[in-house]
Each structure stands twice: as structure tokens, then as C-alpha cells.
Amino acid sequence: MHPTQGKEIAVIVLNWNGRALLEQFLPSWIEHTPDCAELIIVDNGSTDDSVAFLQSHYPEVATLCFQENYGYAEGYNHAIQALDYPIVVLLNSDASLSAGWLDEPLRLLGEHSDVVAIQPTIRAYHEPSRYEYAGAAGGYIDAFGYPFCRGRIFDTLEYDEGQYATPVEIFWASGACLIVRRSAYLEVGGLDRDFFAHQEEIDLSWRLNARGYRILHAPSSIVYHVGGGTLSAESPRKVFLNFRNNLLMLYKNLPAPRLYHVLLWRVFLDTLASLVYLLSLRPRHALAVLRAWRGFLVTRGEYEAVRGENLRRTTTPPSPAILKPYSLLWHYYILRQRTYSQLP
Structure with a gap:
């Protein structure tokens, strides 16, 4: 057309x-x-x-x-x-x-x-x-x-x-x-x-x-x-895609050594998320987080060229105003700051 x-x-x-x-x-x-x-x-x-x-x-x-x-x-x-x-x-x-x-x-x-x-x-x-x-x-x-x-x-x-x-x-x-x-x-x-x-x-x-x-x-x-038209919020498949795609996105776009620092923290934080799912009697969701990491590690090699191109073409690293420098988990769960206006 x-x-x-x-x-x-x-x-x-x-x-x-x-x-x-x-x-x-x-x-x-x-x-x-x-x-x-x-x-x-x-x-x-x-x-x-x-x-x-x-x-x-x-x-x-x-x-x-x-x-x-x-x-x-x-x-x-x-x-x-x-x-x-x-x-x-x-x-x-x-x-x-x-x-x-x-x-x-x-x-x-x-x-x-x-x-x-x-x-x-x-x-x-x-x-x-x-x-x-x-x-x-x-x-x-x-x-x-x-x-x-x-x-x-x-x-x-x-x-x-x-x-x-x-x-x-x-x-x-x-x-x-x-x-x-x-x-x-x-x-x-x-x-x-x-x-x-x-x-x-x-x-x-x-x-x-x-x-x-x-x-x-x-x-x-x-x-x-309406939302949730592809997969419902309770779908383990949705959990898998969210965690795997998020890890792939970080790999595609974050420069070293920042990438490795973030991934190290994510091993801990995502393991914690899996345990929370397990303790809340949602074993399929817990398994989906672990499967997401496996999917990321298996797929990561296919993105090496894409990652290289993205980093080469980066002219303006995102400012702290839009790529936030703090931990959302800390502010939400520990400090109980539940709205955007409460965040730093």
C-alpha cells in the first residue's frame, strides 16, 4: 500500500x-x-x-x-x-x-x-x-x-x-x-x-x-x-518471556563492565524471585525464572554481532533521568515507596 x-x-x-x-x-x-x-x-x-x-x-x-x-x-x-x-x-x-x-x-x-x-x-x-x-x-x-x-x-x-x-x-x-x-x-x-x-x-x-x-x-x-490479550498475568510463559527478554535486552545494550556487574546482581535477585514464587506455591512460575536464565545463556551467543553493532552506534548513553541509577526493588519492597512520585 x-x-x-x-x-x-x-x-x-x-x-x-x-x-x-x-x-x-x-x-x-x-x-x-x-x-x-x-x-x-x-x-x-x-x-x-x-x-x-x-x-x-x-x-x-x-x-x-x-x-x-x-x-x-x-x-x-x-x-x-x-x-x-x-x-x-x-x-x-x-x-x-x-x-x-x-x-x-x-x-x-x-x-x-x-x-x-x-x-x-x-x-x-x-x-x-x-x-x-x-x-x-x-x-x-x-x-x-x-x-x-x-x-x-x-x-x-x-x-x-x-x-x-x-x-x-x-x-x-x-x-x-x-x-x-x-x-x-x-x-x-x-x-x-x-x-x-x-x-x-x-x-x-x-x-x-x-x-x-x-x-x-x-x-x-x-x-x-484492556491488556493481557496475549498471555495472562498468571501465565508461567509470560514470566519466562519477561525474564528472558529482559536479560537479552541488557546483553544487547549495556556496555562492559556495567553489563557484568548488573548480571551478577541479577543472578542473586532472580534466584530470590524464583524462591518467592516457590514459597507462594507457584512452582511453575519459579521454574519459568530458571528456564529464562537457561534460555538467555543458550541464546546469548546469537546476539554477539547485534550487541557489537548497538554499542558501536551508541552516541548518547541514557542520562540518569531516564535510566534510573537506583534499585527499584529496594525502594518498593524495603522503603515501601509504591508510587513514582515517591522515588528519588
């Missing part, structure tokens, strides 16, 4: 066997996609009647159909490579839009040439005044690689009461709704297809930061997200 004349933005929804989600959320996407943007449903080799549903009920909506399921990361990579729009929006199929959600992001991109990605405020679809787990008001990671957000630290979710109402620089933007300049996305290699799911947007954001680009949170842009 080529851009419709006058359209500078592609709002891309990746669909795989999501007929029910299309029925539920497509009216919101159509209603709130502005004239300057094109809504495009990318079907990732669905085997249900998603495509037939679109053709019969929404023939005016642009579609791009793949013959096979490329997965989340590679599906978006293929779509963004094929769709030549200056700005692309990666929108989850379980997200609902609101009026004017693109206004502030487009203004921020227009005002700052070094800003290449924007995250809206992500609120919970079923509890609209509360931040949603996958992104909240923009993400950071701590000194040992644990991700968290303004508005969400571990399982503590704040209500949006205007406490994060100013646009600020963030370390990572949520994949639930990621607004990004296509040229920068392609320049850094897009999403890592081998992550399968979880933390691939943090890894992408790290590469963008390292090349000297900036990522901002746009507080007045509101998107509502």
Missing part, C-alpha cells in the same frame, strides 16, 4: 484471529482516526473470519493481509516496511481511542526534531480513571534492568489525578500505542522478532535513545487498553 494523498500517518492495528476484538474496538478506531491519518488493519495470517468480517462490514477500511502469522514484532516490521507513511502508530487490537488523542503527539513531534517517538497516557479500559499496567504515563528502567512506569510500579497502579500532566522525556514507550517516526524505526532495526512478546518495545526504545533520539509522554492523549 502507498499513502492516501494528504495522509501522513498510518494507524496500524495488527490482527490475528481477532474477529471479536475488531467488532468491539473498530468503531472507536474509525471514529477517532483524524483526517490526516489512515487506519490500516494488518491481518497476520488469521484463520478465523476476520478478513471476511472486514470486507463485508467495513469495506472502506484499508487492509493489508499477510499469508502467514509473522508474530507481533515481525508482523509490525513487515507492515511498517511496506507502508510508506512518515509517522506510524502501532496500536494494539484491544485498545480504544479517545477524541483528539493524536493532537498533542503530533504537536510535540512538530516542535522537536530530535523526538522520534511518543506515548499517550495509557488508562485501563475496564477502570478508565486508573492507569493501565502496560505503559501508564511512560516507562523507565532501574539500575538492574527492571522496567516500571510513572503511574505503575510492579502491580501498584495509580489513578490518573493529573499528577503526570506535563510532557516529559521517558526511557521507553508502550507498545500498546506507540507513535513513531518511520525513518527512525527502520534505522534502528524495528522490533526484535526473536523476543516473540514482552519488552520488545523497551528494547526498541533503548536503541532509539542510544542513537541520540528522544521519546516523550503526551499526557493529554488518552488511550484505553
Whole structure:
């Protein structure tokens, strides 16, 4: 597909066997996609009647159909490579839009040439005044690689009461709704297809930061997200992917000797996490942490060339303002600081 004349933005929804989600959320996407943007449903080799549903009920909506399921990361990579729009929006199929959600992001991109990605405020679809787990008001990671957000630290979710109402620089933007300049996305290699799911947007954001680009949170842009559509929070598979992908991300992006210092601490901290799962009678989750480390050690060698390229192309190491220098575990569990505003 080529851009419709006058359209500078592609709002891309990746669909795989999501007929029910299309029925539920497509009216919101159509209603709130502005004239300057094109809504495009990318079907990732669905085997249900998603495509037939679109053709019969929404023939005016642009579609791009793949013959096979490329997965989340590679599906978006293929779509963004094929769709030549200056700005692309990666929108989850379980997200609902609101009026004017693109206004502030487009203004921020227009005002700052070094800003290449924007995250809206992500609120919970079923509890609209509360931040949603996958992104909240923009993400950071701590000194040992644990991700968290303004508005969400571990399982503590704040209500949006205007406490994060100013646009600020963030370390990572949520994949639930990621607004990004296509040229920068392609320049850094897009999403890592081998992550399968979880933390691939943090890894992408790290590469963008390292090349000297900036990522901002746009507080007045509101998107509502259901979350947990791929794997539930109670899934051992989700635990495995989160821990393994996090370790791979650190290996890909952290320079030595900092990498080895962090990994040494992570052996201790992740072993502790496994013991906590075991003591809380969740042996499959405990095993998933150990399997994640095994997966990391087995896979690490395949990333040596990627790691070398990332370190060579790093022009701007992330500042302490966005890659935090403290331990989130210490502040959350020992000092009982449960909200972002309480942290250093």
C-alpha cells in the first residue's frame, strides 16, 4: 500500500484471529482516526473470519493481509516496511481511542526534531480513571534492568489525578500505542522478532535513545487498553518471556563492565524471585525464572554481532533521568515507596 494523498500517518492495528476484538474496538478506531491519518488493519495470517468480517462490514477500511502469522514484532516490521507513511502508530487490537488523542503527539513531534517517538497516557479500559499496567504515563528502567512506569510500579497502579500532566522525556514507550517516526524505526532495526512478546518495545526504545533520539509522554492523549490479550498475568510463559527478554535486552545494550556487574546482581535477585514464587506455591512460575536464565545463556551467543553493532552506534548513553541509577526493588519492597512520585 502507498499513502492516501494528504495522509501522513498510518494507524496500524495488527490482527490475528481477532474477529471479536475488531467488532468491539473498530468503531472507536474509525471514529477517532483524524483526517490526516489512515487506519490500516494488518491481518497476520488469521484463520478465523476476520478478513471476511472486514470486507463485508467495513469495506472502506484499508487492509493489508499477510499469508502467514509473522508474530507481533515481525508482523509490525513487515507492515511498517511496506507502508510508506512518515509517522506510524502501532496500536494494539484491544485498545480504544479517545477524541483528539493524536493532537498533542503530533504537536510535540512538530516542535522537536530530535523526538522520534511518543506515548499517550495509557488508562485501563475496564477502570478508565486508573492507569493501565502496560505503559501508564511512560516507562523507565532501574539500575538492574527492571522496567516500571510513572503511574505503575510492579502491580501498584495509580489513578490518573493529573499528577503526570506535563510532557516529559521517558526511557521507553508502550507498545500498546506507540507513535513513531518511520525513518527512525527502520534505522534502528524495528522490533526484535526473536523476543516473540514482552519488552520488545523497551528494547526498541533503548536503541532509539542510544542513537541520540528522544521519546516523550503526551499526557493529554488518552488511550484505553484492556491488556493481557496475549498471555495472562498468571501465565508461567509470560514470566519466562519477561525474564528472558529482559536479560537479552541488557546483553544487547549495556556496555562492559556495567553489563557484568548488573548480571551478577541479577543472578542473586532472580534466584530470590524464583524462591518467592516457590514459597507462594507457584512452582511453575519459579521454574519459568530458571528456564529464562537457561534460555538467555543458550541464546546469548546469537546476539554477539547485534550487541557489537548497538554499542558501536551508541552516541548518547541514557542520562540518569531516564535510566534510573537506583534499585527499584529496594525502594518498593524495603522503603515501601509504591508510587513514582515517591522515588528519588
